[in-house]
Amino acid sequence: MDAIDRKILALLQHDGRLTLTELAERVQLSVSPCHRRLRALERDGIITGYRAVVDPAALGLGFEALVFVTMRQEDRETLLGFEKAVSEIPHVLLAQRLFGDPDYLLRIVTADLAAYQELEDDVLAALPGVQRLNSTIVMKRVVTDRPLPT
Numbered sequence: 001m002d003a004i005d006r007k008i009l010a011l012l013q014h015d016g017r018l019t020l021t022e023l024a025e026r027v028q029l030s031v032s033p034c035h036r037r038l039r040a041l042e043r044d045g046i047i048t049g050y051r052a053v054v055d056p057a058a059l060g061l062g063f064e065a066l067v068f069v070t071m072r073q074e075d076r077e078t079l080l081g082f083e084k085a086v087s088e089i090p091h092v093l094l095a096q097r098l099f100g101d102p103d104y105l106l107r108i109v110t111a112d113l114a115a116y117q118e119l120e121d122d123v124l125a126a127l128p129g130v131q132r133l134n135s136t137i138v139m140k141r142v143v144t145d146r147p148l149p150t
Contacts (some may be wrong), residue, residue: 013147064138068102073133081128
């Protein structure tokens, strides 16, 4: 990956709707070589997709919590069962397995505190292997969906 590829990645992270012509102009290439580079970045899995970034509040999802999950047991079957189950919960925007204690970090959005409480009581607490849930309410987002440094 060279400086031009990195510039393509930086530009697309800031505006994924750039046309190929606009992208080529900004990286100072003609359209064909820019297109070849873009396809190579996609083919090699460096660019993994394109999406719209939506304001959660516009969808009525104004409540956000970070949930630290401690597992009762950490055998392979339990962890895989937990990970599969958590990946199927639409309100979980991020799930990360951590070293040490706690075992997982979840980022969750819901409409409000009552909806979160229902999700925690009825869904999260019933996930395979869960021993303890520790929730922290997000007061304010300071940095959100920042592009990766290139």
